[in-house]
Amino acid sequence: MKYLKPNTLMIFFYLLMQSALNAGSLDIDYFKHQNIYRFADNLYNEGDYLRAAGEFQRYLFAFNSSPPNTDSVFYKIGRCYRFSGHYDKAIEYFQKIVDNYEQSKLLYHSHYQIGLCYFLMNKFEESTIFLNSYVSAxxxxxxxxxxxxxxxxxxxxxxxxDNAIHLLNANKNTDPFTIQLANLANEGQQLPRKNKVLAGLFSTVIPGTGKLYCNRPFDGFQSLFTTAVFGWQTYDGFHEDGMHSVKGWIFGVIGGIFYLGNIYGSVVAAEIYNVEKEEKHLGKIKVFINVNLD
Known part of the structure; x- marks a missing residue:
């Protein structure tokens, strides 16, 4: 009598187990509403947002009419698009809740999400206008x-x-996020800034000193040296040949241009200084906001 080899037995039992598992899976109807929703929710929880949005939409299409939880499904689709960076699509779904489900528990959450999408699109003024139209209600x-x-x-x-501080101080109470945000706004208001007029005046009196005032010592000494060299050559030319000196006029005109450029450059240096300080502080605030916004 011939016996089955061990490897043949293992393959036989493996195929038997697979058949049993497949037979059990035949009882699952993957096209049932609740199973489509579970699959979509699972994708959402795993962070596969675009696929989740598609499955949530498939869940809605599986009904002949809108299911009772349509508003919450719209909300999840909106968040899926928001998390994946498709802010226009996200707004479209949140707006459906605002327009069609006035009694929904997610109504004001949808207002917030729309305002947040505008914010994430860097449409800060549009976000503020939208929020102002609802916050009082x-x-x-x-x-x-x-x-x-x-x-x-x-x-x-x-x-x-000033507007940020006023609003935050009126709402901070004991909320840690609001308190920290108010502190960051106060720091932004009190950032060291350079006066553009003062920078220009400094360089008008002594070339380059406006740039020194704006913490640009190399640029300041370069402006001082360049203007001094052209000024000396202009003086030397007119001193030797009088008002008919070609050298005097050439160096005088070029030197005058450098002198005016030194004044303008100092004004610009003050603007750049202020912008850099503010952008650095805004970067710090952005990190804090990204961690805390939902």
């Missing part, structure tokens, strides 16, 4: 606080420090 303190926080963040991004 909100009667839930936690939602109103989030809307006002987002308004304040928009003000901060537009460097409207």
């Amino acid at each position: 909100v009667d839930q303190n936690d939602i109103k606080l989030r809307l006002n926080q987002l308004k304040a963040i928009n003000y901060i991004q537009q460097k409207e420090w």
Whole structure:
């Protein structure tokens, strides 16, 4: 009598187990509404947002009419698009809740999400206008606080420090995020800044000193040296040949251009100094915001 080899037995038992598992899986109807939703939700939780959005949409299409949880599905689709950077599509779905589900528990959350999408698109003014049109109607303190926080963040991004501070101080109470945001806004308001007029005046009196005032010593000494050299050559030319000196006129005109450029450059240096300080501080705020915004 011939016996089956061990390898043949192992293959036989493996195929038997696979058949049993497949037979059990035949009982699952993957096209049922609840199974489509579970699959979409699983993709959402795993961070596969675009596929999740497609499955949530397939879930809605599986019904002949809108299911009772349509607003929450729209909300999840909107968040999927927001997390994947498709902000216009996200706004489209959040807006459906705003327009068609006025009694939804997600109504004011959708307002917040739309304002947040505009913010993430760097449309800070548009975000503020949108939030202003709804915040007064909100009667839930936690939602109103989030809307006002987002308004304040928009003000901060537009460097409207006074507006941000006023709004945050009126809402901070004991909320840690609002308190920290208010502190960052105060720091932004008190950043060291250089006066453009003063920088220009300094370089008018002594070339290059406006740039020294703006913490640009190399540029300042370069302007001083260049203007001094052209000034000396101009003086030397006119001193030797009088007003008919070609050398005097050439160096005088070029030197005058450098002198005016030194004044203008000092004004620009003050602007650059202020912008760099503000952008560095805004970068710090952006990191803090990205960690805390939902």
